[in-house]
Amino acid sequence: MRSVIKWGIAALVLIVPFATGAQAGDHAYVGAQKCKMCHRVEFTSWENTVHAKATENAKAAKDRKFGPECLQCHATNSDEAMAGVQCEACHGPGADYKKMSIMKDVEKAKANGLILPKQETCNGCHDGKDHHKKVEFKTAINNKKAIHEFKKDPSQFE
Ligand code: HEC
Numbered sequence: 001m002r003s004v005i006k007w008g009i010a011a012l013v014l015i016v017p018f019a020t021g022a023q024a025g026d027h028a029y030v031g032a033q034k035c036k037m038c039h040r041v042e043f044t045s046w047e048n049t050v051h052a053k054a055t056e057n058a059k060a061a062k063d064r065k066f067g068p069e070c071l072q073c074h075a076t077n078s079d080e081a082m083a084g085v086q087c088e089a090c091h092g093p094g095a096d097y098k099k100m101s102i103m104k105d106v107e108k109a110k111a112n113g114l115i116l117p118k119q120e121t122c123n124g125c126h127d128g129k130d131h132h133k134k135v136e137f138k139t140a141i142n143n144k145k146a147i148h149e150f151k152k153d154p155s156q157f158e
């Protein structure tokens with residue numbers, strides 16, 4: 001009996017930190033400020049997009065009442081402390097890929113949670129229901145007011 005309790009407690013100690021952290025899969029979110037130091041071009045242009053302002057815009061909505069359910073799409077990881085549709089909402093939570101030694105190798109970065117967005121990435125929020133209109137990846141990607149400036153020509157992206 002004692003050992004059952006002991007193992008039960010050991011299991012709780014192991015599980016709890018994972019249950020309370022901001023996780024998606026096995027990776028934690030770090031916030032856009034952490035990407036800024038290496039990706040200033042993308043950060044500065046993203047900062048002015050509607051995605052970056054998605055939380056404040058939802059709160060200011062006149063025709064719909066703001067509530068926590070809005071954050072599923074109007075914030076990163078449904079977390080108001082991670083306001084706006086930040087880098088990691090499209091590129092995946094960055095705790096495990098943001099290190100230079102991993103980032104410089106795109107395959108390693110992907111193995112550690114980096115996502116190069118595709119149509120499906122957008123569909124999670126742009127699901128075609130209610131006011132959440134569908135977007136077409138190929139055309140939307142040229143919209144600098146929505147995503148960010150690119151170093152490569154966006155027509156090369158799938
Ligand atoms: C320590 C510096 C550093 C940090 C911090 C960092 N990156 Fe990177 N990242 C790089 C380097 C270097 C590359 C590869 C060369 C390039 O594209 O600039 C890269 C590449 C990328 C790419 C393009 C991969 C490709 O081949 O198309 C994406 C997307 C990306 N990073 C997103 C992020 C996001 C999101 C964050 C924050 C969670 C982040 N990075 C944090 C250095 C960094």
Ligand code: HEC
Pocket residue numbers: 057058059060061062064065066067069070071072073074124125126127131132133134
């Ligand atoms: C399933 C994802 C999702 C949820 C949940 C959601 N939104 Fe949105 N919202 C979107 C998307 C996607 C857009 C961009 C649509 C477009 O303009 O094509 C948007 C746009 C908006 C806009 C700006 C454009 C407009 O239609 O006026 C406001 C304001 C807004 N949402 C408020 C809210 C509020 C308030 C809630 C909660 C009651 C909410 N949204 C819940 C996905 C969502």
Ligand code: HEC
Pocket residue numbers: 050051053054055057058072073074075076085089090117118121122123124125126135136137140141143146
């Ligand atoms: C986490 C949810 C989420 C994801 C993922 C997401 N979006 Fe959005 N998107 C939104 C919300 C919310 C808005 C509305 C922001 C506002 O107006 O405040 C929006 C707005 C837009 C707009 C502006 C619509 C207009 O009114 O002109 C475009 C274009 C867009 N998104 C394209 C994309 C593309 C392309 C992708 C995938 C690469 C994507 N989005 C991924 C939530 C998301």
Ligand code: HEC
Pocket residue numbers: 032035036039042043044046047051085086087088089090091116117118141146147148149150151152157158
């Ligand atoms: C609405 C979705 C979305 C958000 C938010 C977003 N990105 Fe991107 N990002 C993309 C797409 C789409 C691509 C092109 C996909 C590819 O590289 O195949 C891209 C490409 C990149 C690249 C490599 C290509 C280049 O030429 O610049 C980097 C680096 C990057 N993003 C960093 C960031 C950082 C840093 C943030 C936050 C400040 C951010 N992104 C926010 C959708 C997004």
